[in-house]
Amino acid sequence: MNELTITRPDDWHLHLRDNEFLTQTVPASARYFGRAIIMPNLVPPVTTMEDAIAYKARISKATPSGSSFKPLMTLYLTDNTSPKDIQNAVDSGVVVACKLYPAGATTNSDSGVTNIGKIKPTLEKMAEVGLPLLIHGEVTTDDIDIFDREKVFVESTLEPLVESIPTLKIVVEHITTKQAVEFVMNAPERVAATITPHHLLYNRNHMLVGGIRPHFYCLPILKRNEHQQALQQAAISGNPKFFLGTDSAPHAQDKKETACGCAGCYSAFAAIELYAEAFEALGALDKLEGFASHFGPGFYGLPRNTDTITLVKSEWQAPETLAFGDTDVIPLRAGTKLDWQVA
Ligand SMILES: NC(=O)N[C@@H](CC(=O)O)C(=O)O
Ligand SMILES: [Zn+2]
Numbered sequence: 235m236n237e238l239t240i241t242r243p244d245d246w247h248l249h250l251r252d253n254e255f256l257t258q259t260v261p262a263s264a265r266y267f268g269r270a271i272i273m274p275n276l277v278p279p280v281t282t283m284e285d286a287i288a289y290k291a292r293i294s295k296a297t298p299s300g301s302s303f304k305p306l307m308t309l310y311l312t313d314n315t316s317p318k319d320i321q322n323a324v325d326s327g328v329v330v331a332c333k334l335y336p337a338g339a340t341t342n343s344d345s346g347v348t349n350i351g352k353i354k355p356t357l358e359k360m361a362e363v364g365l366p367l368l369i370h371g372e373v374t375t376d377d378i379d380i381f382d383r384e385k386v387f388v389e390s391t392l393e394p395l396v397e398s399i400p401t402l403k404i405v406v407e408h409i410t411t412k413q414a415v416e417f418v419m420n421a422p423e424r425v426a427a428t429i430t431p432h433h434l435l436y437n438r439n440h441m442l443v444g445g446i447r448p449h450f451y452c453l454p455i456l457k458r459n460e461h462q463q464a465l466q467q468a469a470i471s472g473n474p475k476f477f478l479g480t481d482s483a484p485h486a487q488d489k490k491e492t493a494c495g496c497a498g499c500y501s502a503f504a505a506i507e508l509y510a511e512a513f514e515a516l517g518a519l520d521k522l523e524g525f526a527s528h529f530g531p532g533f534y535g536l537p538r539n540t541d542t543i544t545l546v547k548s549e550w551q552a553p554e555t556l557a558f559g560d561t562d563v564i565p566l567r568a569g570t571k572l573d574w575q576v577a
């Protein structure tokens with residue numbers, strides 16, 4: 235297949251950062267994504283409906299004229315997020331979900347939730363009003379190995395949470411293990427997962443064999459190839475619980491190439507192109523449209539986009555660097571050949 239036309243896709247997990255960065259990050263995603271779930275881990279985080287409205291306005295200002303790109307805003311849950319905050323968020327009509335970062339789990343998660351038990355009434359309120367809970371699913375305790383943090387979170391936190399609030403919609407974000415795949419597959423219909431392009435295309439060997447490659451460092455960290463294979467099978471399965479979320483998370487080059495580098499891969503410049511490559515390698519290009527364009531809106535209860543985009547098989551080279559505020563970001567696959575382009 236040399237050409238593929240699909241319903242316009244959406245990105246259900248995206249970091250746009252803020253202020254001077256928006257002029258680069260927003261046009262990159264607005265190029266062909268219809269909508270995106272905008273992650274709230276700014277400094278300070280987006281914790282109130284007012285913050286979300288103001289952030290949305292800054293994103294809209296950076297959206298190219300003529301683009302129909304729609305940011306879908308989220309709130310960052312803290313130990314202090316109250317049921318009233320949830321009600322305000324829903325009433326605003328701007329917030330479509332709330333994000334749970336276990337405190338200390340990832341970039342800008344210091345104000346995250348220290349103990350899920352503390353916000354049970356808030357989560358119950360979310361269930362009542364139908365707001366999905368988006369979860370960075372990793373435990374953070376020192377005694378748990380970084381490669382096991384998602385697996386342990388599934389057992390210790392997700393399984394009891396799904397039971398304890400029987401109507402709460404949950405997205406396990408950026409899953410990276412076969413345990414997470416199995417958990418989501420066996421969970422009720424109200425539980426889904428996003429899968430990133432980098433976790434489909436790479437495993438920890440790509441990051442660590444022959445030299446350490448900081449631009450593959452993200453959280454949850456790349457795992458063994460058997461986990462990569464489980465994610466690939468989930469993505470091409472046609473199961474609507476698994477859908478596209480890039481977790482495109484740009485950091486300036488000097489924040490990645492340093493003694494203690496930040497976690498996050500920047501993929502938004504070529505996201506659907508990278509997914510197409512991954513699906514093609516699995517002989518499953520026919521499954522891309524469901525994953526990228528149908529299952530996400532289905533889960534969120536939103537209409538599908540009504541127009542299409544066309545992917546063309548035609549080799550090009552990913553840029554070595556891209557502008558990022560007054561610095562640079564090194565994109566995923568910098569300087570290498572990509573097979574697909576959006577016409
Ligand atoms: N995925 C990452 O490695 N980093 C994300 C945060 C996140 O999604 O966990 C970021 O904001 O940089
Ligand atoms: Zn995360």
Ligand SMILES: [Zn+2]
Binds near residue numbers: 247248
């Ligand atoms: Zn993320």
